[in-house]
Amino acid sequence: xRRWWAALLLCLLLGGCAARPxxxxxxAVTVALDGAAxxxxxxxxxxxxxxxxxxxxxxxxxxxxxxxxxxxxxxPDGAENTVALTGEAVSMAHANCDNQDxxxxxxVTRDNLELRVMGGFIICLPxxxxxxxxx
Amino acid sequence: xxxxxxxxxxxxxxLLAALSLVLGYFDRxxxxxxxxxxxxxxxxxGLANTVLLYGVYMLDWKSCVALMLTKVLLSGFLFxxxxxxxxxxxxxxxxxxxxxxxxxxxxxxxxxIAVLAALxxxxxxxxxxxxxxxxxxxxxxxxxxxxxxxAVFVFIRRNPENGVLGTSLAGAVAHNVGQMLAAVAVxxxxxxxxxxxxxxVGIGAAVGALTGFVARRVxxxxxxxxxxxD
Numbered sequence: 378x379r380r381w382w383a384a385l386l387l388c389l390l391l392g393g394c395a396a397r398p399x400x401x402x403x404x405a406v407t408v409a410l411d412g413a414a415x416x417x418x419x420x421x422x423x424x425x426x427x428x429x430x431x432x433x434x435x436x437x438x439x440x441x442x443x444x445x446x447x448x449x450x451x452x453p454d455g456a457e458n459t460v461a462l463t464g465e466a467v468s469m470a471h472a473n474c475d476n477q478d479x480x481x482x483x484x485v486t487r488d489n490l491e492l493r494v495m496g497g498f499i500i501c502l503p504x505x506x507x508x509x510x511x512x
Numbered sequence: 513x514x515x516x517x518x519x520x521x522x523x524x525x526x527l528l529a530a531l532s533l534v535l536g537y538f539d540r541x542x543x544x545x546x547x548x549x550x551x552x553x554x555x556x557x558g559l560a561n562t563v564l565l566y567g568v569y570m571l572d573w574k575s576c577v578a579l580m581l582t583k584v585l586l587s588g589f590l591f592x593x594x595x596x597x598x599x600x601x602x603x604x605x606x607x608x609x610x611x612x613x614x615x616x617x618x619x620x621x622x623x624x625i626a627v628l629a630a631l632x633x634x635x636x637x638x639x640x641x642x643x644x645x646x647x648x649x650x651x652x653x654x655x656x657x658x659x660x661x662x663a664v665f666v667f668i669r670r671n672p673e674n675g676v677l678g679t680s681l682a683g684a685v686a687h688n689v690g691q692m693l694a695a696v697a698v699x700x701x702x703x704x705x706x707x708x709x710x711x712x713v714g715i716g717a718a719v720g721a722l723t724g725f726v727a728r729r730v731x732x733x734x735x736x737x738x739x740x741x742d
């Protein structure tokens with residue numbers, strides 16, 4: 378009986394490891410800014426608020442809040458998220474994840490930053506992508 | 513109602529696993545996420561937890577663990593993804609542990625949840641003393657959940673047969689906390705803990721009270737006594 382429990386635990390551990398991607402996937406991730414591949418240069422523009430995009434805790438790109446931009450993050454497994462900045466608001470415009478929670482989370486504006494339940498966060502949990510608006 | 517032969521136990525286990533899968537499907541079908549226009553992602557009614565509540569009072573702890581694992585793995589493979597299994601497993605393990613520990617003293621569970629809900633409400637108000645919009649609704653909802661948990665404490669003290677309500681409350685909140693911790697570990701965003709955790713605790717208390725009432729009716733119909741000592 379004890380052996381079965383140990384086997385089950387092992388299966389779970391293996392499953393958990395399989396569910397996690399390799400640690401250095403951030404290299405294979407492509408970031409597109411306004412439709413073209415982003416070269417890694419800082420996005421120009423000054424704003425008290427900035428938008429930080431992180432994947433699995435690794436910072437990918439950060440932009441000033443007050444300018445219209447579109448950021449598309451594509452991961453090696455086909456996971457794709459499009460973050461839209463209109464100048465007044467930030468939202469997840471599109472995601473090919475299975476639950477669409479991030480798209481339904483709505484937009485972050487200067488006015489609702491303190492009133493949203495999630496604060497300045499928009500999170501796509503299946504893709505491990507976090508968008509945060511902060512100073 | 514003691515079931516001793518292996519066939520009876522296997523039959524009952526299969527029935528419970530199937531029931532929890534079907535209820536888990538209903539959980540997904542009821543769009544509770546639409547509450548507050550998608551502001552609170554990832555919340556559901558937790559009807560499947562009523563099956564586990566039955567298990568906590570009627571089965572030994574090993575069967576409970578097996579039931580929880582069966583439910584999490586099967587519903588993950590059927591309706592969800594591998595990452596979804598990880599989150600529900602974190603929630604399930606913590607919730608089952610708390611429920612098994614608290615089942616003899618559910619009144620303490622209800623009291624702890626009432627205090628936790630009050631603290632989360634205070635944390636939300638401290639973060640923003642003049643809530644509006646989504647946050648205002650959450651503050652109201654959590655205050656109601658706090659009152660409900662306090663009422664459950666009184667109910668259990670008056671009549672020990674209401675014990676399942678307290679166990680349900682504690683289990684629902686623990687489930688949310690476990691999932692939250694898994695999400696924070698994956699995303700590496702500890703800031704979420706102080707913005708979103710209070711909301712999840714409050715909503716867990718509200719939802720746990722609801723499923724607790726469902727389980728209470730089921731237990732009454734099945735004539736299951738929650739204060740039995742063995």
